[in-house]
Amino acid sequence: MEKKSEKYECYVLVHNIAKRHNVGTLARSATAFGVAEIILVGRRDFNAFGSHGSTSHLKFRHFHSLSLARSFLKEKDCDICGVEITDNAMAVNEHPFRKSTAFLLGNEGTGLSAKECEICDFFVYIPQYGGGTASLNVTVAASIVLHHYGESIAEERKLRKETNANGFFNESGKDEAPSNLLDGLFAS
Amino acid sequence: MEKKSEKYECYVLVHNIAKRHNVGTLARSATAFGVAEIILVGRRDFNAFGSHGSTSHLKFRHFHSLSLARSFLKEKDCDICGVEITDNAMAVNEHPFRKSTAFLLGNEGTGLSAKECEICDFFVYIPQYGGGTASLNVTVAASIVLHHYGESIAEERKLRKETNANGFFNESGKDEAPSNLLDGLFAS
Known part of the structure; x- marks a missing residue:
């Protein structure tokens, strides 16, 4: 049986965020929800106010342009998902995520x-x-999406565990105890 | 058939919130998610920084003590739900909400x-x-719960619509068009 890595990763893309302290609050949520990296595009400066020290667990990466950030993510076989009310946007609670995903949030x-x-x-x-405003604070929107x-990846992992109970699969190691026990059994 | 009101309402209880501008951001999310009132307990002062004007759509109410706030909510037949990792806490995404609910958030x-x-x-x-910090920003936590x-109430309403398709039921009037059409048919 082929050993196939199915470890999904999650990224947050931040392009020229205006209120810099939002990056700190974002970092705190990103840490809580297992984000691999925060990718800052454009403006490089930010401060970590509001992160409560969580930035130490998180990687930050910087690109000068959106297209450079896209190239980096595409090399990782990562979807780029815009958080925006467009005509063809899908409801986030329907979990339309199929693989590693980077979330792009607007200014x-x-x-x-x-x-x-x-x-x-x-x-x-x-x-x-x-019935009121349609606009959420950027860190609130990011946190709901993350x-x-x-949730979506946890469900997928559970499903995979059920269908592959006798097979071989990779885990991120961040799941609940039973999967870690399974990992232990299969470790070479 | 008895006419029974099943209009659920949602409240946010804020007790001595430390960073006052958080109330503004909270108000913005509360408006987006259809909260009836924000109930401030204890400290009365707050400012609306971060609300982007949404406070005009929202009611604020103030009580001097938690027990007075509880009495008010119990008269409205409202559950009080603490947002906290306790031994018997339920996962918010499993939607354990059965009726009008007030969410209590910690300092x-x-x-x-x-x-x-x-x-x-x-x-x-x-x-x-x-794998990192377990603590989310208070407005982020509130927004995810709201x-x-x-979502839970929208599902419940849809379910009720299906099972009561030939009966009589009340709607909040904030649902999508078909239910409003039904309301029109049944209006006396």
Whole structure:
């Protein structure tokens, strides 16, 4: 049986974020939800206010342009998912994630620009149930999306575990105890 | 057939929140997710930085003590749900909500106190998938929980619509068009 790596990773792409302390809060959520790297595009400076020290667990990477960031992610066979209410956007709670995914969030307030939308493979939106504003704080939006990605991958992993109970599969090692026990059994 | 109101409402209970601008960001998410009122307990002062004007859509209410807030909510037949990782807490994405619910969030950083836990009927936690910090920003945690409550109620409403297709039921009026058409047919 072929040994196939199915370890999915999650990235957050931040393009010219305006309120720099948002990066800190974002880092805190990213750590909680197992994000591999935060990728800053454009403006390099940021501060970690609001991260409560979580930046030490996280990798940050920087690119000068969106297309350079896209090339890096495509080499990793990673989908780029824009968080934006577009005509063909899918509800994030329907978990339309199939593999490693980088989430692109717009600058606060204005949403994704045409240039930002261009590098996206698909879009998700966050269903709302109120009658008021449609705009969420950028770190709130990111956190909801990361939470759903984590949920989606956890479900997928569970499913895989059930269907491959006698086979061989890789785990990220961040799952609950039973899978780690299985990993131990299969370790060479 | 008895006419029974089944309009569920959602509240956010904030007890002595430390960083006042968090209330503004919270108000913005609360508006997006259809929260009826934000109930401030204890400290009365707050500012609306970060709300982007959404506070105008929202009601704020103030009580001097947790027990007064609880009495108010119990008169409305409202569950009080603490957002905290306790032994018997349920995963928020499993939607353990049965009726109108008020979410109680702890002061930033320290979680819910024993006194705060006392007024709660049950607890939910936010499943995480990372290896790092377990603590989320208070407005991030609130937003994830409100998002799930909205989702849960939308599902429940849809289910009720299917099972009661020939009966009589009340809607909040915030649902999608078909239910409003039904409301029109049944209006006296």
